Amino acid sequence: xxxxxxxxxVRQIAALPEKIPVTLIINGTRSKLTVxxxxxxxxxxxxHLDLTGTKKGCDHGQCGACTVLVDGRRINSCLTLAVxxxxxxxxxxxxxxxxxxxxxxQQAFIDHDAFQCGYCTSGQICSAxxxxxxxxxxxxxxxxxxxxxxxCRCGAYPNIVAAIQQAxxxx
Amino acid sequence: MTPFHYTRASDVSDxxxxxxxxxxxxxxAGGTNLIDLMKYDVEHPARLIDISQLPLKSIEETxxxxxxxxxxxPNSDLAYHPAIExxxxxxxxxxxxxxxxxxxxxxxxxxxxxQRTRCFYFYDAVTPCNKRQPGSxxxxxxxxxxxxxxxxxxxxCIATHPSDMCVVLAVLExxxxxxxxxxxxxxxxxxxxxxxxxxxxxxxxxxxxxxxxAIELPPKGFSANYSYLKIRDRLSYxxxxxxxxxxxxxxxxxxxxxxxxxxxxxxxxxxxSAAEAVLLGQRADASIxxxxxxIMLRGAKGYGHNNFKIGLARRAIVRTLSQAAxxxxxxxxxxxxx
Numbered sequence: 001x002x003x004x005x006x007x008x009x010v011r012q013i014a015a016l017p018e019k020i021p022v023t024l025i026i027n028g029t030r031s032k033l034t035v036x037x038x039x040x041x042x043x044x045x046x047x048h049l050d051l052t053g054t055k056k057g058c059d060h061g062q063c064g065a066c067t068v069l070v071d072g073r074r075i076n077s078c079l080t081l082a083v084x085x086x087x088x089x090x091x092x093x094x095x096x097x098x099x100x101x102x103x104x105x106q107q108a109f110i111d112h113d114a115f116q117c118g119y120c121t122s123g124q125i126c127s128a129x130x131x132x133x134x135x136x137x138x139x140x141x142x143x144x145x146x147x148x149x150x151x152c153r154c155g156a157y158p159n160i161v162a163a164i165q166q167a168x169x170x171x
Numbered sequence: 172m173t174p175f176h177y178t179r180a181s182d183v184s185d186x187x188x189x190x191x192x193x194x195x196x197x198x199x200a201g202g203t204n205l206i207d208l209m210k211y212d213v214e215h216p217a218r219l220i221d222i223s224q225l226p227l228k229s230i231e232e233t234x235x236x237x238x239x240x241x242x243x244x245p246n247s248d249l250a251y252h253p254a255i256e257x258x259x260x261x262x263x264x265x266x267x268x269x270x271x272x273x274x275x276x277x278x279x280x281x282x283x284x285x286q287r288t289r290c291f292y293f294y295d296a297v298t299p300c301n302k303r304q305p306g307s308x309x310x311x312x313x314x315x316x317x318x319x320x321x322x323x324x325x326x327x328c329i330a331t332h333p334s335d336m337c338v339v340l341a342v343l344e345x346x347x348x349x350x351x352x353x354x355x356x357x358x359x360x361x362x363x364x365x366x367x368x369x370x371x372x373x374x375x376x377x378x379x380x381x382x383x384x385a386i387e388l389p390p391k392g393f394s395a396n397y398s399y400l401k402i403r404d405r406l407s408y409x410x411x412x413x414x415x416x417x418x419x420x421x422x423x424x425x426x427x428x429x430x431x432x433x434x435x436x437x438x439x440x441x442x443x444s445a446a447e448a449v450l451l452g453q454r455a456d457a458s459i460x461x462x463x464x465x466i467m468l469r470g471a472k473g474y475g476h477n478n479f480k481i482g483l484a485r486r487a488i489v490r491t492l493s494q495a496a497x498x499x500x501x502x503x504x505x506x507x508x509x
Contacts (some may be wrong), residue, residue, distance in 0.1 A: 017176045037177035040206070058389065060207050061274060073276045079206045080277065083177055083219055084199070100356070125460075127273065136251065145504040146409035149271020 024128040027095025042066045046083035053093040060144035064150035074130025093122035116154030128164045173215040178334045191380040201278040206285040212296045215262040236390035242281030242383040261397035267503045268401045281383035282296030288330035302371040316475040318337035323437040328371030341440035342416045351381035362401035398494035406506045411435030413484045415491035426450045455496035464488035
């Protein structure tokens with residue numbers, strides 16, 4: 001590009017806000033990381049801790065693919081900042097199975113073929129784990145309503161409901 | 172997101188001190204609306220002050236016989252609290268009609284009041300919007316306005332307030348407790364949200380340096396005769412096109428007290444005292460409910476795509492009042508409307 005005769009004005013570039021240390025207990029393991037304030041919990045899991053089981057779908061709290069459990073409650077990890085979760089226990093889909101045995105929900109999703117492409121599945125399973133812990137859903141209608149924050153664009157809903165019913169009965 | 176600084180507030184007075192010292196700062200609690208808006212470049216605070224750990228998470232009995240709900244009680248905890256389920260089931264119903272369980276687990280009671288409109292143009296940072304950029308114009312008035320307001324609109328703004336919970340807090344005549352540099356004050360729920368007029372950038376009468384500390388419910392919960400009916404484009408996890416909260420006190424078939432509010436149709440929960448008054452002393456039946464609906468919708472104006480809301484609201488009001496009168500509130504999990 002052609003240079004003009006006059007010097008470029010000196011631009012003041014403000015220093016970026018400093019990164020902040022945060023300690024999270026991820027799937028039972030204490031993890032210390034240092035993140036920018038605007039790092040979502042989802043990005044901290046995927047990009048800082050290589051826990052890519054939790055998926056980024058819409059990144060706006062509309063699809064549920066990023067659902068994880070924080071202190072046992074299901075939340076959208078895309079709409080929370082990692083720095084806000086200091087000291088909490090985070091359970092992702094990687095933390096559900098124990099000693100080589102699938103979680104009842106993971107087995108039920110296989111038994112009922114409750115997915116097609118699988119992109120929403122880790123969010124569906126974490127959300128269903130939260131739903132079972134809440135103990136508010138009894139009927140299929142109630143499961144559908146309380147799982148409405150998890151979208152499955154393949155449309156595996158009937159199988160997802162059946163899988164959750166199976167896991168509820170066995171839990 | 173635009174980079175920002177992050178600090179935590181150690182207590183309520185520290186939160187007030189921090190926000191008063193930095194006009195470019197915002198509080199963050201649940202974050203479900205604010206972080207979303209920051210990702211869309213609609214909000215860009217230079218600092219977030221985290222209030223999520225403040226001790227405002229309890230639900231306590233008041234000496235008047237009501238409940239005082241801490242501003243940081245999550246929406247889901249509020250909906251499932253035994254005192255709310257038993258004494259204020261209309262509030263529980265409305266909360267469970269909104270958002271998803273994940274979002275309700277995150278979203279706070281106080282945050283629900285100050286969530287911003289879902290108008291498409293407010294969210295689209297490249298189009299004119301008087302709420303986002305005062306004086307730039309309203310894109311919705313002549314645009315895609317299917318979800319927009321039909322009541323209380325102005326030439327500057329036809330946005331709606333998206334909350335379900337607030338529609339019921341209006342019906343229950345809650346009080347909003349706030350604190351700021353000048354001290355604490357109480358705001359009647361009907362005075363909390365504003366109509367757009369020519370200042371649509373202001374959603375509420377909360378000052379920028381004030382913090383919501385609690386929501387107080389009066390004793391009366393209308394737990395026998397109530398219903399919350401929410402009409403939307405899909406059966407769950409969508410904002411209301413029209414919603415109705417109805418609460419009645421009956422003596423046999425005769426209406427002793429009536430409360431009615433609409434959601435999804437105005438910049439704030441819509442109540443009309445004359446519509447409630449016309450029901451008093453009357454037999455609870457469809458003809459008097461239709462009269463109340465006519466009064467509720469006086470002055471309603473469609474902007475093209477949302478003309479259907481006027482007729483929809485009229486029918487929804489009659490249906491919701493019937494559900495309340497019969498003691499058969501709308502289920503929020505079985506979606507068939509009876």
